[in-house]
Amino acid sequence: MTLKLDYEWHLRELMALRGMYSTTDLRPLLIERDVNLSASQVYRLVTEKPERLSMKTLMALIDILGCRMEELLEPVQATAPLRRTADAADTGEAVERGVGSFRPRRARVARDPQ
Numbered sequence: 001m002t003l004k005l006d007y008e009w010h011l012r013e014l015m016a017l018r019g020m021y022s023t024t025d026l027r028p029l030l031i032e033r034d035v036n037l038s039a040s041q042v043y044r045l046v047t048e049k050p051e052r053l054s055m056k057t058l059m060a061l062i063d064i065l066g067c068r069m070e071e072l073l074e075p076v077q078a079t080a081p082l083r084r085t086a087d088a089a090d091t092g093e094a095v096e097r098g099v100g101s102f103r104p105r106r107a108r109v110a111r112d113p114q
Contacts, residue, residue: 004078009049011072014065023047026064033060 020026023043030037035057037045044050045057062069 006076006078007049008074008076009072010074011061011065012046014067014072015046018065029064030057030060033063035060 015021015026023046024039026046027037027039027042030042037057045053058069058072061072065072
């Protein structure tokens with residue numbers, strides 16, 4: 001089975017270590033390196049884990065922060081999604097979950113007496 005990989009994004013932590021506590025601190029530094037992102041794009045870049053990132057932006061961040069790529073992007077093993085397990089509801093037993101004693105009854109289809 002192939003190992004599934006993910007990554008941890010450490011931009012916010014690296015910015016804090018270098019005394020940059022606001023996303024507005026980063027934008028002019030990116031513009032100096034010819035990376036023109038809007039204020040909202042820079043905010044999302046700092047606060048969220050990006051799904052896509054241009055190499056130019058990545059190299060500008062590495063230059064601004066004076067770090068290595070491994071410090072900014074840490075590869076990690078992806079966690080498997082939680083699987084639903086069988087419970088009493090799946091086995092047909094009546095279970096009261098959040099509706100009290102008002103549980104629907106299974107309909108019985110009767111044949112037409114003709």
